[in-house]
Amino acid sequence: MAEVEKPVKKYSLFSLARNALSFHQNWEKAWRSPEPKKHYNAIIIGGGGHGLATAYYLAKEHGLTNIAVIEKGWLGGGNTGRNTTIIRSNYLWDESAAIYDKALQLYEGLSQDLNYNIMLSQRGVLNLAHNLHDVRELKRRVHAIRLNGIDSEYLSPAQIKEMIPIIDISPSIRYPVMGASLQRRGGVARHDAVAWGFARAADARGVDIIQQCEVTGILREGGRVTGVETTRGTIHAPKVGIVTAGHTSVLAAMAGIRLPITSYPLQAMVTEPVKPILNSVVMSNAVHCYVSQSDKGELVLGAGIDGYNSYTQRGSLHIVEEQLAAVCMLFPIFSRLRIMRKWGGIVDTCPDASPIISKTPVEGLYINGGWGTGGFKATPGSGWAFAHTMARDEPHALNAPYALDRFTSGALIAEHGAAAVAH
Amino acid sequence: MSQINRLAHGGRIDRSKPLHFTFNGQAMRGYAGDTLASALIANGVRLVGRSFKYHRPRGIMAAGAEEANALVQLESGRRTLANQQATRIELYEGLSATSINCWPGPNFDLMAVNSWFHRLMPAGFYYKTFMWPAAAWKYYEHFIRRAAGLGVSPKLPDPDQYDQMNVHCDVLVVGGGAAGLAAALAAGRTGARVILADEQAELGGQLLGEQAEINGKPASHWLAAGESELAGLADVTVLKRTTVFGYYDHNFAGMLETRTAKLPNGGATTRQRLWHVRAKRVVIAAGALERPLIFSDNDRPGVMLAGAVRTYLNRYGVRAGSNAVVFTNNDDAYRTAIALKDAGVKGVCVIDTRLAPHGELPTQALQAGIAVIDNSTITGVTGKRRVQSVEVMTLNADASGVIGPARTFPCDLVATSGGWNPVIHLHSHAGGKATFDEARGLFIAADTLQASACIGAANGEFQLNDCLKDGFRAGRDAAAKAGFKKASRRKLPTAAVVDEAPARIIWALPTTKPIGQRGKHFLDLQHDVTVADVQLAAREGYRSVEHTKRYTTLGMATDQGKTGNIPGMAVLAQALGVANPGDVGTTTFRPPYTPVTLGAFAGRNVGPLADPVRMTPMHHWHELAGCKWEDVGQWKRPWYYPKDGESMADAVNRECLAARNAVALLDASTLGKIDIQGPDAAEFLNRIYTNAWSGLAIGRCRYGLMLKEDGMVFDDGVTTRLGENHFLMTTTTGNAAAVLGWLEEWLQTEWPELKVYCNSVTEAWATLTLCGPNARHLLAEFTDDMDLSADAFPFMSMQEGTVGDIPARVFRISFTGESSFEVNVPASYGLALWTQLFNAGEKYGLTPYGTEAMHVLRAEKGYIIVGQETDGTVIPQDLGMQWILSKKKDFLGRRSFARPDSARGDRKQLVGLLTGDPDMVLEEGAQIVAENRNNPPIPMIGHVTSSYYSANLGRSIALALVSSGRDRVGDTVYIPMPGKVISAEVTTPVFIDPQGERLHG
Amino acid sequence: MLLIPCPYCGEREETEFHHGGEAHIERPQDPDALSDAEWANYIFMRTNPKGLFHERWVHAAGCRRWFNMARNTATNAIIGTYKIGEKPPKGAR
Amino acid sequence: MVKPFLRQSPLAHLHLEARRPLGDGLPEAGIHVAERPHRSQIAVRGQATDPAFLQGIEKALGISLPTEACTASGKPGDLQVLWMGPDEWLVVGGPDNAALIISKLTTALVDLQVALVDVSESRTVIELSGKQARVVLDKGCSIDLHPRSFGPGQVVNTLLGRGHVLLHQTDHEPASGSSAYDIYVHRSYAEYLWSWIEDAAREYGLAMRS
């Protein structure tokens, strides 16, 4: 593969020190802000993590560099910029385990690969069980994951308490903690850094990242895609990838495609920062809460989805109240911490709680979406597989099961257990 | 410490009520009406804490919700609270507060070493380093985390309570300043239902800190009169200490009320109350926040907002310094200069960025003998722990630099004003837009999706007289729109109009060197974000205001950038070469306006009330019998009943044996029961269930399976025909509500032509299941109007009669494979009958059994449990239930069987498993493989769905879903567990009585 | 926080309702006549528009009735509700 | 019915009537509560547009069917009909009357497409009254209970706390501001609701009424 290396100003402690002497006047731009060209070899619609990763791997793995990422707002401003950043690969089915663990493996080397510290913090992710059904389902997942060659353990309440002394495991709480699965390799990463790192690295390989440019139409001729209409003019390309998360249906509709996707509000919030108090990521589907503490000290908390379609990027208060009541049940000492900010995202969910990474009936048009409440963890893997699909016009084995036709054949990948609630 | 900065008189504090408190262990005094901040200033405290990143000494900079610096840890132990703004803590007797984020203390803080490396720590430095070696981040992170985080979380359980309240009103007025009070009065007078909420302890807003006059008298008179008039209006509710923290769709607001200024020592009152308000109209009169001037080293303790300095003087009777410089770009700050001078503060002078300020207020100041240095800026501040002097220079022609000689002014207080920003936060929460008023350099509320209006200072109206006018008009208007049009003839109050000249807006003030090279120009004091950081972000391509925010963390601290955001955005605009900051825009305003506790959001839904506990009529009997509970949805069901010294296994074995050898009694009341009536009832069931219902005889029962349209099993249960047009359906416990919802959905939305009514009767009946060979004998003792013989009362039939003189429906159905009778009696007799059966049953060996034994018994028979043998991916054929799929009619889900995936040859099918070692009980959820090995990855062919020790068989049994399982009967499969591999033989899934003889017996 | 006008009970809080997805998706008269793709279209495919949306709700904690609602999913503004079998209100067609 | 002493309402075991008032020294209880168990309750389904149905009900019960949403007909304490939905009502009578009511209804509605279901056992009634009764409800109920929009004779199916209730206002005295409500709650939720009320009412003083 012929790679055209552009000079990158490498980030390192050394370059930081050198720049400090010149008052940081000489850093290069992390990415350019180019004018859109009239024609590209491929266009990625959506400058979220998945879109940027796709562009990066198209350039890096497939030598495709005359490509553009078109973003209607600011890059990383979609769900990538508003998620609770939980990363894990503890999914039930083989198909899921494969792609999510590919993503986790890429994450494990990503800071170095991108030369951008994405602050991957593998502090362990616990999924709690609160009733016998949960216990059974969690154990099923723990065993499946282990046999897929991925790290996974089951913890008793006492072991949970040992890891997280502030959690209430007493049998007298309304829904007592009966056990948990633990993936030690799971954790969190700095969401913005993932988007920015991919953007910078893609830009360095020649990818044009065009922000403040909304795609308003998808051009087709004789069943083939030929380009896109945008708020900054028409741009032609023989290959177009839709990677627009919450707006997947909106973009697909521009090409006359109906999808099995519904977009819901999903809310998250942060508390005021406090000194380290919680060292792992704790998730509970049964009582709807998930929480971790960021490096800056805030608790990052996620709620369940609102029950109705909406593109407003805000949600209802009662959803947040239910979730915070659950947090107070598990962590009674948190009742006096305060929420400093809460916000919403738009998640595109599929009936089987698994994504779509697929060719479409329109030749040259590809879709990567439907990640719902859990696609951040998949970002590099998703981009990697989607780049393969776009470059070769055929899915990689990793994403072949995620084709659109599974809804016709019935071969769904039901991950509700792994993904029933947001995370 | 004595209150060295307390004025001899003045202020709204109550000098007759002295209060004692401690700060960092030092005893101090203040008065009722003080905030912690005003009391600290009174006591001469300057240094309150250290900053987040550089650990620079910091003091108090504001007097309200915008305070970014003065955060304290309030109290300790059970009542400790982190990161509390000293400006919002009402002083109370015995208060104790300490500085945060410094060690050992704010005066000498070891973490201040960070500031030595500040040059290595520009915005986003962590993205550029700590990457080598890859594994080392863990260790770096450990130290980063320890350094971050401000205050400490409480570590002991919360002794306080929180509650919630729902209210509706015609007009919600946010903010009780001049504009808000006027609006509430105007709306209240029309008879509308009005809520006026203000975050402070007193109404009045900005007026509390001013010497303003209304109707020619001190404004406090008008305030008091207004407040008492509101108190007399029946449908007006005034809520003080109540912050409207969020504004949501369809005019819904969330408010947080602090109910006890001092934390109570327990008792009936809740500490905080969260209000849900549904308003017809919302009037946002939230005022304006003063913005600081951004100059070199503007973070030194003693650099404060000019309005705040005035508030401390007028409202609290304290002077924030003894030697003051006022630094401004507008006229308003001259009020502060005059007030300082009046309070006897020395050396008061005004440094104004404008050329020859000439308005009413500057003129007054000059007349009062205050020196005014025009066209100038502060270029530097000396003094680390408190301001000692400022250096002042003249601005050059375009204000991009300074010229001429530097003058030094010794001072311990710098009161700065960069103008005011309307509080448009709430307007924005619910989708409202903002536009930039270029002339005045501020963002104003524009289009909104809600029925609301911003008024007064919140709408950029800074003249008191205009605020009053605006308030009355807006209040009347809102009431009228809500349907209350009564006119009031009262004369509107007026205030003198002060002619104020325009401000001169220079977002970042120059110093002698390029910005960033002499001192630091702080934008976000709490997060230590400087102008240089924003410029760096712009230079590095983080051009969007949202990128800059995230890259620098500007506005992401607990104050959410109330003072720093707007200057920050303007600085970004400049750095990008964008002329109009409006084109850069604001970042998104999000709730809450000020932080809200988790406890308040949770309200009453904590502890035992976290979620309803649903109880059957026999619940308390089970509890007294010492049962262990299983949570099934909101129900508590008896799981098993251990006797003294019994393990779970002992108890379950005993219960299972009793059920097959004697008689056992189960509380099955939680099963869903739906009464279905109407001429089309049978047709309806035909469509809902997979099998046919038209031919079922009256008094007969039939098992049914329900699918979703994708063909997957959704629920199952037995349905009985009570009459020609009358059925009683039972559902699983967990799905009862969902199934009723499912029936109604189809009836109402798709098949309205069907004449059918569904009613839930789950709660109407207590269901007592007698199971086992002695069941009939025991039941016979209780009834004389039913023939219980197998012929007269065959399996899958129902009789009505009396049991223990109680009217009952008895069903001969069975989930255990044992001859059993499900006795249904009116719920309020359930406990009586249960007790009677229990007493009379002793001689038959009657044993109550719980859900665990029930599960074992049904597994012995290979009966499925929806949600255990199924998981939303299982079709009836997988369960070997082809027999229940009618070929003669359509039913929900049937079409999906024709899809390729349903016909796949390797689908997972229900089978039995018998382990080689009969004592080995497999783990439910364990995965099954075809090869005898334990080194992942290993392809999996299925998993164990149910697994128990069967006392009746004297060995373990399991059910499993296994790929092509029915073809594998007789094969050995393997179950790899950590550290061992278990082998098992695949069998058919029925372990006991395959012919069903016991069932019919 | 939606305030939903139930056509039977009047305005009630969102918490009393359940959302039932897109409205006006009819169950095919003869499922066997459909191709797999058409069947998939009926059970899974949804328009999910940004803007005017016709959706079903049920007043679960109130009168237990299903009804239709026209709402703008970009703003959450409710244009109107209408009973099952009725036509959408003016401005929502 | 048989052996009435064997009957046990969902809150009977709590012996509410024997409890001491709650309220940390408040001079007067703002809230009074009592359980009103075993009311006869019949779910009636039918078409409100069918005159025969309306007449049949009136004939059988002597009171008319409330066709306006969220209203009740009849007299509290006596026979009443509560609106539950556009084709659904709850006929409420004193204890042990259900069979009689059903037989009257059956006779009067013969040949009509209706459904009658005895659900007397499904719910118990908690009676809540006093000056602060409305405020306590406001703590957990999103209905606008202000006298301007809600008053005696009105009835709603709604949520109270985290449970579903049928809330019927039976009385209001404008002078004292005191009002009274019958809260119909499914029996499995009754103890939860009672605990919820006890907790929410504590600050206003709670007394039991016999």
Ligand SMILES: Cc1cc2nc3c(=O)[nH]c(=O)nc-3n(C[C@H](O)[C@H](O)[C@H](O)COP(=O)(O)OP(=O)(O)OC[C@H]3O[C@@H](n4cnc5c(N)ncnc54)[C@H](O)[C@@H]3O)c2cc1C
């Ligand atoms: C509150 C919340 C919490 C979450 N928590 C987690 C978690 O803990 N772990 C996890 O793994 N996942 C989580 N997720 C899910 C995760 O955030 C997403 O799955 C993932 O970020 C999706 O990335 P993306 O790149 O596909 O989409 P996005 O980041 O949303 O990017 C799509 C981009 O497309 C752009 N776009 C849309 N329309 C157009 C157009 N017409 N023209 C041009 N551009 C357009 C958008 O502006 C956007 O920037 C969470 C999501 C939310 C909302």
Ligand SMILES: NC(=O)c1ccc[n+]([C@@H]2O[C@H](COP(=O)([O-])OP(=O)(O)OC[C@H]3O[C@@H](n4cnc5c(N)ncnc54)[C@H](O)[C@@H]3O)[C@@H](O)[C@H]2O)c1
């Ligand atoms: N001359 C100037 O430059 C200038 C500038 C600004 C303001 N002012 C003066 O300020 C006053 C403005 O009057 P006003 O009534 O518009 O504002 P105000 O500031 O007097 O009152 C607003 C009130 O709302 C409260 N508040 C803010 N957000 C809240 C929330 N979310 N929830 C609850 N309470 C909240 C504040 O604490 C305050 O009490 C006038 O007296 C005006 O002259 C003058």
Ligand SMILES: Cc1cc2nc3c(=O)[nH]c(=O)nc-3n(C[C@H](O)[C@H](O)[C@H](O)COP(=O)(O)O)c2cc1C
């Ligand atoms: C993991 C994570 C941590 C965050 N931490 C903070 C924080 O410390 N302070 C803050 O103000 N916002 C924080 N945010 C929220 C953002 O400010 C912002 O609300 C979010 O990215 C959504 O964007 P929007 O509110 O601009 O729509 C955080 C967001 C995420 C996803």
Ligand SMILES: [Zn+2]
């Ligand atoms: Zn309704």
